[in-house]
Amino acid sequence: MNQVVKAAAGRTMDNVFAAAHGRLPGSGPVAHIRARAFEAYKRAGLPHRRIEAWKYTDLRALIGEVQPLAPQPNAAALVHARTSVKRAAVEQAVKLVLVDGIFAPELSDVGRLENGVDVRSLREVLENSADSAMAGLILSTTTDAMISLNAAMATDGLVITIAEGKAVKRPIQIVHVATGSWASNFTRSYLHLGRGAEAVVLESFVSNEGASGYQTNDATIALISEEARFSYIRLAADAADAVNISSGIIAVGARARLDLFGMICGGSVSRYQGFITLAGEGSKLSANGVNLIRHKQHVDTTIVVEHAVAHCASREKFRAVIDDCGHSVFQGRIVVRPAAQKTDATLTMRALLLSDEAGADNKPELEILADEVTCGHGSTSGALDDTFVSYLRARGLSEKEAQALLIRAFLGEAIEEIGTEDLRDFVTAQAEHWLQAR
Structure with missing residues (x-):
């Protein structure tokens, strides 16, 4: 039996798909491809914890429903x-x-x-x-x-x-x-x-x-x-x-x-x-x-x-x-x-x-x-590591500053792999913004 997945405001996904039909580009073979894809989704429904690949991200529990298509x-x-x-x-x-x-x-x-x-x-x-x-x-x-x-x-x-x-x-x-x-x-x-x-x-x-x-x-x-x-x-x-x-x-x-x-x-x-x-x-x-x-x-x-x-x-x-x-x-x-x-x-x-x-x-x-x-x-x-935090605080940094310094070093191991310097700096700035907002 097919899973019926609920969507926003009590709609089923069938209603969401039908309501979007006039806005989805492509007809003929493209429309058939879309219909088959939607049927595949309906059979499975929103991923849940009993699916191994989604074990830790149960969308049925986390989001519950798929919202209707955004307007043009x-x-x-x-x-x-x-x-x-x-x-x-x-x-x-x-x-x-x-x-x-x-x-x-x-x-x-x-x-x-x-x-x-x-x-x-x-x-x-x-x-x-x-x-x-x-x-x-x-x-x-x-x-x-x-x-x-x-x-x-x-x-x-x-x-x-x-x-x-x-x-x-x-x-x-x-x-x-x-x-x-x-x-x-x-x-x-x-x-x-x-x-x-x-x-x-x-x-x-x-x-x-x-x-x-x-x-x-x-x-x-x-x-x-x-x-x-x-x-x-x-x-x-x-x-x-x-x-x-x-x-x-x-x-x-x-x-x-x-x-x-x-x-x-x-x-x-x-x-x-x-x-x-x-x-x-x-x-x-x-x-x-x-x-x-x-x-x-x-x-x-x-x-x-x-x-x-x-x-x-x-x-x-x-x-x-x-x-x-x-x-x-x-x-x-x-x-x-x-x-x-x-x-x-x-x-x-x-x-x-x-x-x-x-x-x-x-x-x-x-x-x-x-x-x-x-x-x-x-x-x-x-x-x-509390030892590293204490070491930095003993040299005049606040606890937040000491933590931020250690977090930057931790993240840098991955960010440094970005090969383009300008993009690496851009990503670093985004991470820095997150740190400052803590």
């Missing part, structure tokens, strides 16, 4: 969003802005795109019957219910293609702005780096002042071709009572490199889940993350790395700082397939607990099906 942003919403974009913007970056799940070219730097960089809105692709094969690829689903729901409900997003051999000089910044309250934003983007291409993409999630209770469901599909290099940085600073569930599905080609960094410092309930496949021999992954958690925030980072072929390497390093009654979840799984001989993979997770009520669940896993591999993982949780 009007002129006033775009005016207010401009202020939020300015606040989140990285200097020199080319901005591509999504407001309440809709691409806003009037707020974006479309005219600053370099030759060899092609950007289209997801809506444009889905409504073009000649792009039906591309639409099927972009709206692909997995067994994960939230990815299926995203495929069914995505209103817009970005389709970015980097030409073969193109080294993009300026970072591309995708800015998601939520302007409304008690509504859902569904976005999905597709990135393709051609052979030997290089690009840096920064994705930011922010909200207008006054926006509250909204839910974001975002997905990114990325294909990194042979010998390409892709640096992907994700910063989530949502409103204090917002929900953000984001997914990444990334395939890395032969001798290509993916540098992934994520930081979550906002929202009430947040989860980033990455599914990364090292699909070509000699590919490399560096994945790092920082979660800054306080009050009653629940923040989950779940990364599954699949070594599908031989001679690939992955390095994962994640840090969490949890204050008040916050709860951190890190789940890292490394899968080494039988053909993936000579795999070299490590995973470390560390959580820093700043109060007695703070909690952390770290779950590293290895699934090794090959013989000649070098794999390892480690996980620790603990408080600041």
Whole structure:
């Protein structure tokens, strides 16, 4: 029997999907893909603790229901969003802005795109019957219910293609702005780096002042071709009572490199889940993350790395700082397939607990099906060392200053992995803002 999932104001998800139907781009094959994705979601319903991958992030208990689709942003919403974009913007970056799940070219730097960089809105692709094969690829689903729901409900997003051999000089910044309250934003983007291409993409999630209770469901599909290099940085600073569930599905080609960094410092309930496949021999992954958690925030980072072929390497390093009654979840799984001989993979997770009520669940896993591999993982949780705090206080620092200095050093181990100095400084400034607000 199918699960009937309740939505806002007593609506069922069937009603939410039906109400959104006229706003969802694409007809014919695209509409059939969406319908199948929605049926897959209905069969599963909101993830709950009896699903192993969602054991620590029970959405039925944490959010209870999916809000109806956010309305199309009007002129006033775009005016207010401009202020939020300015606040989140990285200097020199080319901005591509999504407001309440809709691409806003009037707020974006479309005219600053370099030759060899092609950007289209997801809506444009889905409504073009000649792009039906591309639409099927972009709206692909997995067994994960939230990815299926995203495929069914995505209103817009970005389709970015980097030409073969193109080294993009300026970072591309995708800015998601939520302007409304008690509504859902569904976005999905597709990135393709051609052979030997290089690009840096920064994705930011922010909200207008006054926006509250909204839910974001975002997905990114990325294909990194042979010998390409892709640096992907994700910063989530949502409103204090917002929900953000984001997914990444990334395939890395032969001798290509993916540098992934994520930081979550906002929202009430947040989860980033990455599914990364090292699909070509000699590919490399560096994945790092920082979660800054306080009050009653629940923040989950779940990364599954699949070594599908031989001679690939992955390095994962994640840090969490949890204050008040916050709860951190890190789940890292490394899968080494039988053909993936000579795999070299490590995973470390560390959580820093700043109060007695703070909690952390770290779950590293290895699934090794090959013989000649070098794999390892480690996980620790603990408080600041009182000896170090006392040492610093004896040299004139207040307790708060001493703690902040030690926290900076703790976070720096992950933040220093960001390869671009300007972006590293930008992320450091965001972390510093969180520290000063404690």
